[in-house]
Amino acid sequence: MSKRILVVEDEVQIARVLKLELEYEGYDVLVEHDGKSGLEVALHANLDLILLDVMLPELSGIEMLRRLRKAEVNIPVILLTARNTTLDKVMGLDQGANDYVTKPFEIEELLARVRSCIRHNTLSVKSSNETPLLSIADLVINTETREVARSGISISLTPKEYDLLVYLLTNKNKIVTREGILMHVWGYEYEGETNVIDVYIRHLRKKIDEEFSPPLIQTIRGVGYAIREN
Structure with a gap:
């Protein structure tokens, strides 16, 4: 069964490219363009990973992430951010992000992070079960x-x-x-x-x-x- 990824990105062109690249790699991809609708999908859909932009309308990526973790939704999250300071990175990780990619990014690097994050989560679940x-x-x-x-x-x-x-x-x-x-x-x-x-x-x-x-x-x-x- 294909892994399902939610992309929450307000820049339509970037979201479209991510969807095409991820689908080419065999993933099932959902796309939302604001934090509020992204949160709704993340709370109710069966997902394997979320690619989450930090700067979003309606609800910021960090706030969406905070609410997800407060609701004990432990889906792996990779943040997409234009910010590149240690403080911003630590803030995102402290709210429960599993990884982050700084814009602009190379698509191959992002895909590698996606594979690694999903693999790491799968191994963690397996280890927890054992x-x-x-x-x-x-x-x-x-x-x-x-x-x-x-x-x-x-x-x-x-x-x-x-x-x-x-x-x-x-x-x-x-x-x-x-x-x-x-x-x-x-x-x-x-x-x-x-x-x-x-x-x-x-x-x-x-x-x-x-x-x-x-x-x-x-x-x-x-x-x-x-x-x-x-």
């Missing part, structure tokens, strides 16, 4: 319900924080490199500032280590990170 619980010490993740708790206390994580924690726990007691984190959590070979990892590690530490003992996330200087009990 191993619903991940744990270390008193930290437990239920990958079926995406619930995270430490010492029985529920912890709220953003989608990207959750993905990062799952990757660390999947490799518990092992050192994971920054390159490995970027590839497996962001789903592609990142070609920009890597301090986004530091931002997310800092957020995770504040949520799962700051109020608990012992601290679990360790920095391996010059290499990467590890999650372990000592």
Whole structure:
């Protein structure tokens, strides 16, 4: 069965090109031109991926994404943005985006990101079905319900924080490199500032280590990170 992609893009010509290119690759494509109608489709259609422009009429792409995640709709989202600052990228990822592409973009790069994002999500679902619980010490993740708790206390994580924690726990007691984190959590070979990892590690530490003992996330200087009990 073909994977179904929703394109939410207000520039008609760009939307048309994306639809043609994606359909040529074998995807089933839906198109909306504003955030309000895009949100309606995303909430009710059976989708595998959303390509979401940030600057949209009616409802911005970031606000549409925020409402989707608030409604616990975890469809992978790739943001299409003309902005190119670390702050804008981090804001989008913090709202639950899985990836982003900066305009203007090469269509082959976008298609590669689409394939990677869908593949990563498929593997995550498969992994969740096979191993619903991940744990270390008193930290437990239920990958079926995406619930995270430490010492029985529920912890709220953003989608990207959750993905990062799952990757660390999947490799518990092992050192994971920054390159490995970027590839497996962001789903592609990142070609920009890597301090986004530091931002997310800092957020995770504040949520799962700051109020608990012992601290679990360790920095391996010059290499990467590890999650372990000592």
